Amino acid sequence: MARPRRHLLPGQPHHVIQRGNNRQKVFFAVDDYRAYCNWLAEAASAQGCAIHAYVLMTNHVHLLLTPEREESIPRTLQALGRRYVRAVNAAYRRTGTLWEGRYRAALIDGEAYFLTCSRYIELNPVRAAIAEHPADYPWSSYRRHALGAGDGLVTDHPIYLALGATPEGRQRAYRELFRDALDPLAVDDLRAATNGGRVLGSARFKRQVAAALGRRVAPRPRGRPSKRSGGKGQGNIS
Secondary structure, eight states: OOOOOOOOOTTSOEEEEEEBGGGOOSOOSHHHHHHHHHHHHHHHHHHTEEEEEEEEOSSEEEEEEEESSTTHHHHHHHHHHHHHHHHHHHHHTOOSOOBOSSOEEEEEOHHHHHHHHHHHHHTHHHHTTSOSSGGGOSSBSHIIIIIOOOOTTOOOOHHHHTTOSSHHHHHHHHHHHTTSOOOHHHHHHHHHHHHHTOEESOHHHHHHHHHHHTSOOSOOOOSOOOGGGTTTTOOOOO
């Protein structure tokens, strides 16, 4: 069976997840996290990806990024993956694959989901019970967004910049977002879209994406055509 084609649209934010093979660890020491961040920054710069939010968990990675070109995301992850896997295999005397077969990605409607996705990413350590607050976890973009910490990996998205007129105002507004819990339905939608490689947004947004890509982006209805349609799926609609 052919792999479903990913929906990658330049200029739009995408949520990307890459997991360790069989959900095994991909980071083993502090130096691994540092190397990954440095090499991700280099690969993203070279291939035209702006990283807006991220978290590096023990056995997986979340990224919120915007590509300049349709091939920017796959080329960034390919270049990073090869370099990182070689280094890890050499350092720990291991062989074979490190990552799960394919990364997962959802093209998202930034106006509706950008800040939800950013919060979802940075709250991962809290959900995993390895940090009480996202500020306690060093390998995410939260400290950059909420506290103004230096982080050369992050490029501010216009939606983040619109939170305030000054860096301090943006950081304060961003911290306020974390006072409320994430909408469970929005989280479910984000997870389903990312795991399924779908577009996340309104029907209008999906039509705009389909027009830009020149192909269908909504999944086709499942099941066999009804007898009423004559087996061709073109019967009258009542």
